[in-house]
Amino acid sequence: MKIFVARLQGTPVFDPAGDQIGRIRDVVVGLRLGHRPNVHGFVVEVQPRRRVFLPITRVRRIEAGAVIFTGRINMRRFEQRTTETLAIGEILDLTVRFDDQPMTVYDVAMEETRPSTWEITSVALYKGRRREPRIVDWGEVSGFDTLQKDQGAAGLIAAFESLRAADMASALHDLPSKRRIEIARALNDTRLADVLEELPPDDQIGILGTLEPERAADVLEEMGPDDAADLLHDLPEEQASELLALMEPGEAAPVRRLLTYPEDSAGGVMTSEPVILPPSATVAEALAHIRQQDLTPSVAAQVYVSRPPTETPTGTYLGVSHFQRLLREPPSTQLGTVLDPSIDPIRPQFTLLQVAYYLANYNLVAAPVVDELGRLVGAVTVDDVLDHMLPEDWRERADYRDE
Structure with missing residues (x-):
């Protein structure tokens, strides 16, 4: 049975007693030259917003809307090894070659080839703007080991589409910096604003700094005035002034008022738009x-x-x-x-x-x-x-x- 990994995003994970302990956020694989990639396990997000590793050998059953595992799960935070690749976070949107033509990875499928042994066996590809994937064998595709300057983001955004802003922010935070910025820049202003509100300050500043000033101002306008003020507080004064000047006057006014209060006061953290x-x-x-x-x-x-x-x-x-x-x-x-x-x-x-x-x-x-x-x-x-x-x-x- 083929299981496409992007569809596993957000799937609930249950322990042997039937209690939900978290949700699937990615699939960890090991790329091997000349062989199909091995599936090492899943990245599972448990509350409150911690990512842990679930080995594939402990997965007892994968069914529609549920992953059931046996034994215990180690609650130590997941750390990706240099020999590992995240199937959703890093493989989707890659440009590869099939039949001597460049194509884009839409999804990959995993299968249980032996008891408790899973491999990536198939790749869903599309070409150009038409999103009609063609499913081919992994061995027929080349280019997964090629470093790409601009990987694209459409596939990963589609995989993240159903996530709440806080969960998407958590997913973005754990991606490599280059990939995180690619995804953030490809989001529309409203979605990016929602996600920025949930990211740590360093990530917020890093992403905002890669945007054109006009776009950055548009995103700030979509944020809540209190969150926009918090972000501007963390920016260099000259950059913050430039962005405020680029915002629509009506959107900038409540942000300017909030900036007059100390950050650690009621005025500094309040929302200016209650009911x-x-x-x-x-x-x-x-x-x-x-x-x-x-x-x-x-x-x-x-x-x-x-x-x-x-x-x-x-x-x-x-x-x-x-x-x-x-x-x-x-x-x-x-x-x-x-x-x-x-x-x-x-x-x-x-x-x-x-x-x-x-x-x-x-x-x-x-x-x-x-x-x-x-x-x-x-x-x-x-x-x-x-x-x-x-x-x-x-x-x-x-x-x-x-x-």
Whole structure:
């Protein structure tokens, strides 16, 4: 039975007891001159965002939507050896030769040739812009050992298409730098912005630095103002000023405001685009707003009510209404009558520790931030606080699971 490796991306992995321990992120193979590549095993992502190695000899069964293994899995972080190749991350999109013509690798297939022994036996190829793959035997193709300056990215992007932004960021981080930049540059602005928000600062800076300034500014416009401000904080002042000047004035304005606050303050980590409505809006309107798919759960957890204008900085801030309260009220009820009187807003100058105490004390996932004029200027969410209070390299540390 042939199994195409790109289709394994994201497949759940289950232990002998039937508990899911992670998902497949890549297939580790060993290229051999004159022979089919051996499959060494799988790269499995376990929570929270650690990649470990599952030897193919421990895989008991591969079926639709599941990989079941036997024995125990070593939780040490996966480190690729120099003799190993990642089938999804490094082979897809290679330009190879078949029948003396250049073609592009769309996918590769693995088969169990002997008990517990798997090999890459077939290659799916396409030529030009037509994506109608032709499946041929591995031995009929040459060029897998050739170093390529520009490998392309379409196949890998297709394999990553169903991943959440955080998972795609994790996958990109573990790719070689050259490959990571190729994939990032090939993403559209919106997808790249979502992925950049989840990458460590060094990766963000490295990718942004390879883009034309105009494109980099477009990507910053697609990011949340707080994430864009964090990234600009990490750039050299001259580069940050250039990118801000290239952004649309309306998109740059909230970012400029956020940059005026210290990075370790409520103002420095808040989002300037929470859900804000006037007191005359109804519960039905509020619920329609928080249903928006692009809102994170913490941002959608509550609706802030203020006098017009309802863009930050708003008119006079009136209060907050939590989504649980909204679910209990008749749809026609006006928001001004269902505010929580027990929640006082915080100031932009609050330190992150003060914000953390505030959220913990009131059991909240977000807090309104109000300036000295009584205007709502943003909201701090618990995920933003955690992101800034954890060690700077928390996304890439191998040992944080056990700390």
